[in-house]
Amino acid sequence: MFGVIASMVDGLLLGAVYGLAAIGLTLIWGVMNIINLTHGALIALGMFGVYFLTARVGGSPYVALLPVAVLGFVAGLAIYGLSVHRVIARPPLMSLLSTFAVNMVIIGAGTAFWSTSIYNLPFSVPGITWQGFTFTGAHMLAAAVAVVVAGALYLFMRHTRLGKAIRAVANNRQAAELMGIPSGRILAVAFALGVALAAVAGGLIATLFPFTVLSGSGYQLKSFVVTVLGGLGNPAGALVGGLLLGLIEGGVTPFIAVSWTPVIEFVLFVLILIAFPKGLFARGAAR
Amino acid sequence: MKRLWTALAFAIIALVGGGTRQTVAAADTITIGFTVSETGALNVDSLAQLHGFELWRDQVNAAGGIKVGGKGYQIRFVSYDDQSRPDRVQQLYSRLITQDNADFLFSPYSSNLVATAAIISEQYGKVMLTTGAAEEKTYQLGNKYLFQLYSPAKDYLAAAMDLMKKKDPTAKVALVYSDDGFSKAVAAAAKARAKELSQEVVMDEAYAPSTTDFGPIINKMIGAHADVMIGGGHYPDGTTLARQMFDQKAPMKFVCMLVAPDSPQFASLGDAAVGLAVPSQWEPSVTYKPQFGPDPATFGRDFQAKYGIEAGYHAAGGYAAGLILQQAIAKAGGLDQEKVTAALNATDATIFYGHVKFATDPQNHGLQLGHDMVLAQWQKKNGQLVKEVVWPDAAKTADLLYPMR
């Protein structure tokens, strides 16, 4: 029994990070209807960013998250200008492919520079032990940071001019332009914000697990699942979706072999997509 | 219109033909072809193996090459990156044999890739020495030219079980291993051994090789009150598992894991590495008396001098593959595949790497019979992490740290 509870608590802690990883993806989807296939690669870059900042410059990995977020934002602007801006109005295949191409470049360059060896952030935070099960400090801190960042994003979107502009553009680009909102610039900012969030999520994951340059793709797939659970294009839903996914993982693993978890996840993913394409918590009308 | 067609045909021929560059080797060289996982999940172990090959080549060439009938043949390598993926392995090995005119082959790293490559080497009757392909199944598919340097999978964790029986017969064992052919075969053998020794197995679970989060598995181990964890897989999953067990304070008395802890890089885990044991094909501290080639200490020193890191067993396996092939060529008195095969079949020798002898019955042809494994454990000495041999008693350099933490 304790085992099940411990496993579910672990799942929730990790789920918050999944949620954060997915927010960037779903934000970009919500604002410009693009599935960003560089997402996984950018998560990986976030991991390496935190790793090198901590290993070379020193200091806490949590402090390193800040410069990583800034770098992520800048990288996001560059990727937007280079590969996204020209394909926004075109069929989905084009944006899928242009972002996938950038993904290939990043992964290819990353492999050339860092090989696909495993990297480990030599870092640990004392945790809490309960009935023999330990919840590591890193997990708890990561979950906390994830929730704080998600909350900050929520406030930003609701209460700042820029956030409101992004929401306006997401709602109706033409109407927003008529109101004098420069939609091109807003789209770039939204994309960069999504990328920064992916990088931060990657940085947090690096505090939990060793990683390779290829690690991001697994989290990208998980992010798909999370966004579908929470509703594509719905950042608040992503956090809930992440927690839900973590809870599912934590809840089923004590009872079945871990190798069945992905089966459950992806079957659920497809079924939910078919039954509720707008996500479990979607409000409002259909397309 | 007609012109277009002609142009198209020419373009196709040019493109295809561009790939068929014939490389002609000089008369007095022996070409050895292989693929290396320069990239992808297996690259750490595979590159270590490559270093072993290269050290052997350089030393042999410096000493005047392989001597056959008074003539010295220089060794030339041709290799490609297989990206740790089997999809292009057959293409690359075909190319090695037919275009690069490889005389002999070394295998790629890992059982899966070897099984794929072996179909090509068999087709051409080319001798292929395998290192890093421990799974028995590969040698039971009817191949005739495949020779295994490593002790087969069943030997890997049997020693750990024997050691447990001796140290702590009531310890509860959790078998947790990567869901790949090699690791599964090893775990199955370990489980059978545990049954023989009536050691209690409280958990038996495989995880996907790409797993990055072992939290749920570790919780299960703790929930099952396991004292000992035996299993693992390859380098990435092994290091992750080790670190998370440490972070989650899993109360293990003994952990023995495949492959990962053998790598010198494992020390980067710091305290999380302490106490972890690994079944090893070879350790620098072993004391075999070689019939030919360097002794273990010399090999270790030379390797350290060339690459600046300590030799692990993958590197030793690579060097040993070269050495055994060299001896067989010398004995066969030429490059004839059948004669070299016969010489390899007849091999029964001790080198720095230990005893080497291949099965010759058709059902298990090429399976390694002679070689013994050792068990090594990471221990802390004067604040430094060192890997000590703890089993068998005859070869040990330190006592087993038990319980490990």
Added chain:
Amino acid sequence: MSLLRQPMLWLILGAMALFAGLPGFGGDVALREGLFLTAIAIILASNLNLMIGYTGYVNFGNIVFFGLGGYFGVWLTTMHGWPLVPAAIVAAILVSTIALFFGLGILRLRGSYFTLATIGINEAVRALVSNIDAWGGSTGMYLSVSVYQPLGGPRQALWIVYFLVIGIMGASLFLSWFIRRSKFGLGLFAIREDEDAASVLGVHPALYKSVIYSVSGFLPAMAGALFFFKNGVIQPDQAFDLTMSTEAIVMLMLGGQGSVTGAAVGAFLYDQLRSTLLTSSMFSQFQLVIAGILLLLIVLFVPGGLIGWIGERWPRLRRVLE
């Protein structure tokens, strides 16, 4: 309109003859291995073209057909002792049937939602197959050398498999071509342009989409059965590799989607490029980077691919290279 006077007929037959003849006469095995992979690429790309190019549905998980076909094929040949050809055909029928069911479910989704679902299906199948013990779980199945005996030993078997794959390649191209000139194909094009408008014009979108989804799985499944028979090992991670899925899409973009020759030329060029980069000492490190940049340039500047570009330059060629 005599069939014999169609340039496309001769283009396809010529390609098959070149593929069979170049390595066949010289007995050049390395060339054969290279062309084998190219032929597989052409099969994957031209069948994917039926979905992406003709129907406008982006199937990112198209490799699931290839992988499942491989599994059924290997399972029938090794576990049940079936001869290769019937095993491959039955594998393809099974896969097409399964695809029909999948299709009925996910083809209600449009645009990116459909694409996500195809990724989900591939991953779900991969995870599921990893748990099927009868298929060796995640270890997969190994073929004993003895399975090649009925075909005259491994040496001859690989040649036979090669020629069979050339046959499937030809069949894929003919299939693409016939569908393109058929009423069925016209319906698909209408769906691609505007599904609702097509429906108002009398096209039954659900039926057409399910059928083409299923059809586009048939030949890749056969190719998968042959590929893994030759490969000697089949494992979930190799059989359901999303990278191969996306590579097939890249090939399609390179050559030009919606065109019979586009799919084939794109697959040919991409595969030759890949293997050249892979075996070149200078570029093997950066092959992914180069391929990525190339893809980006195509998407941004030549979205019609090579064939689309040629068609714009020399409109008269458009009819030849349809």
Added chain:
Amino acid sequence: MTALLEVTDLSIQFGGLRAVSEVDFSLAEGEILGLIGPNGAGKSTIFNLINGVLPPSSGRILFGGVDITGWAPYRVVRHGLARTHQIVRPLNDMSVLENCVVGGCFGRDNLTLAAARHKAAAVIEEVGLGEHRAVLARHLTIAHKKRLEIARALCANPRLLLLDEVLAGLNPTEVARMIEVLKAIRRQGVAILMIEHLMQAIMSLSDRVMVLNFGRKLAEGTPAAVVNDPAVIEAYLGTPDAAHKLAGEG
């Protein structure tokens, strides 16, 4: 004369809003019925209900004596009821000819490719797109796109054609030409149900006119009777002067 189309008690609800409410009407073989009303009155929604794009909340649609209520659009058109869209929906990357061939292939006659090509070529001439037959639909002007909508629908060989504002956005010359095309269609005996804001066209083409307001039928009758109906004037035309002005426009 039996009714070709008979609509009874047709309603649809979006959320709490009744977009179309208890509408009854019928249309005879070869007749032209004009459908007018202010924006948002539910005219296009009625089209969507008839041809199956939307399922009605209640009501019944009989076409040629067959109950087609809730049929999918592709079935409806194969049964002989074709339509055009208010906002044109050409198959952009296909030529004018191919667009029309689609109509022929999948319409009432279920033609083969060759037969559909034949038919399409004839219809394209008829609507005056002959010189543009090889042009990609996306490159047409808006007036030509409207004609393409009609040509495509005609290729299906319909018994009834639903025309949704085919005159909107056209200049006077184009309107005049289009009206000629519509008259030619009528001569072939095809019945037409048309939504139109252009009163002049409605007056000259329609046998009868139906007026819709807030999803309900407000009036029905001959064009002259309807235009002078006080309820219609208040709801749609404004003052009688405006009505006459509107009718005189274009």
